[in-house]
Amino acid sequence: MRPISAKFRKIIDEDPFYRRCALADEKCNGRITIEHAIIYAGRQIDEMWNFVPLCEWHHSVGKWLGCGGLDKSRNEWIALNLAPPRAFQAYPKRDFETLKEHYNKKYGIYHIKR
DSSP states (O other), rough: OOOOOOHHHHHHHHHHGGGGGGSSSSTSSEEEEEEEEEEEEEEOOOOOEEEEEEHHHHOOOGTTTTSSSHHHHHHHHHHHHHTTTTTGGGTTTHHHHHHHHHHHHHHHOOOOOO
């Protein structure tokens, strides 16, 4: 697990989006953590759009380690919807546009909850 760089940590600390769980529902429990939602070529993508704020329950960490509500596909769906235009060009070995379309059909389009 790669730590978040100081450059991104400053942005995360100042943006209100990262102060609550991106999945904010009745199951939320615990402190807010940051997940690198998508792995590419065996490594975590180190881009702002790939950082998803999750409570401990939705991230399955802390007191919920291994028994929480981690759902990687929903976390990837959020990250893909946070990505700016042309972000996926840097990752040619995976068709993120098609994956985003698939998730948006399954879950709807993610809108940031502020």
